[in-house]
Amino acid sequence: MIRIRPVQESDAAALFPLVYHSPLTDWLVWDGPASLEDYRAGIAAFAAQTRAGGKHIFTILEPRTSRPIGNIDIRPQPDGTTGIIGLWIGEPFQGKGYGAAAIAAIVRYAFDHLHLSRIAAFVFTGNHPSRRAFEKNGFTLAETIPQAIIKKGRKVDEWRMTLQRELP
Numbered sequence: 001m002i003r004i005r006p007v008q009e010s011d012a013a014a015l016f017p018l019v020y021h022s023p024l025t026d027w028l029v030w031d032g033p034a035s036l037e038d039y040r041a042g043i044a045a046f047a048a049q050t051r052a053g054g055k056h057i058f059t060i061l062e063p064r065t066s067r068p069i070g071n072i073d074i075r076p077q078p079d080g081t082t083g084i085i086g087l088w089i090g091e092p093f094q095g096k097g098y099g100a101a102a103i104a105a106i107v108r109y110a111f112d113h114l115h116l117s118r119i120a121a122f123v124f125t126g127n128h129p130s131r132r133a134f135e136k137n138g139f140t141l142a143e144t145i146p147q148a149i150i151k152k153g154r155k156v157d158e159w160r161m162t163l164q165r166e167l168p
Contacts, residue, residue, distance in 0.1 A: 002101035004058040004072060004109075006050045011059045012040040014068040018090025027127045028088055029149060056114070060102045062093060069093040072102045074110045074119070083110045085121045087130070099133035107137055107163065117165045122148070125157040134161045 016039045019025065025032040033039035049055035057073040070089035077083065085106055089099050103121075110116045123130045125144060139161040147155035 002063055002098050002105065003061045003066070004102055004105045005061065007043060007047050007057045007059045007071060009040065009044040009047050011047075011068045012036070012043040015039070015043070015059070015071065015090070018069065018092070019088065022091060024088060024091055024094075026151075027124050027130065029151070031152070056109070058102075058106065058109075060089060060098060062098070069098065070102070072106050074106050074114065074116075076114055076116060081116060082118045082120065083114065083116045085110075085119060087121075087133075094129065099130065100136040103133055103137045111165050119163045119165075121161045122158045123161060124151070125159055131159060131161065134163075137163065139163045 016033065016036050019032050020036075020039070022032060033042065046055055046057045050057050055073070056075070057071060059068045060070040060072055061067065062069045070087070070093065072085065072087045074083045074085055085103065087099060087102060089102070107119060110119055119139075120142070121134050121139060122145075123134065131141075140163075142160045142162040145158045145160055148158035149156050
């Protein structure tokens with residue numbers, strides 16, 4: 001079973017080779033780290049913010065080895081009821097169901113600990129594996145946002161996927 005835990009500065013060494021100059025960044029808003037030092041500093045800042053409760057960033061651990069394989073976060077929005085999920089998993093670990101399992105874990109966290117009632121995720125159009133991972137967790141396509149962002153000099157459309165908390 002997949003496990004997520006709050007990000008730690010020590011995760012940087014294992015995660016950096018999975019994201020540095022990786023094609024997976026073609027599917028992320030973020031272009032990836034410029035260097036190990038920059039990445040380590042960024043992870044350290046995220047870890048401190050997560051410990052302080054200001055951020056909710058988690059490392060995804062490979063079930064068999066507990067090795068860090070990616071990150072997932074939930075960002076509560078100013079309305080206090082909605083959160084946005086961000087996710088990446090290193091290429092060697094994609095296609096194994098880890099993304100869907102990590103999404104399930106962060107959804108439970110968002111609903112049970114942050115008391116959110118809605119969650120959204122933004123997926124670049126064409127990233128069908130990511131879309132399927134969200135759909136496996138009950139997310140539905142709310143809309144396609146044309147030319148939502150500029151990525152590497154070109155305008156990219158995004159799917160907005162949403163999940164509403166079911167009330168008892």
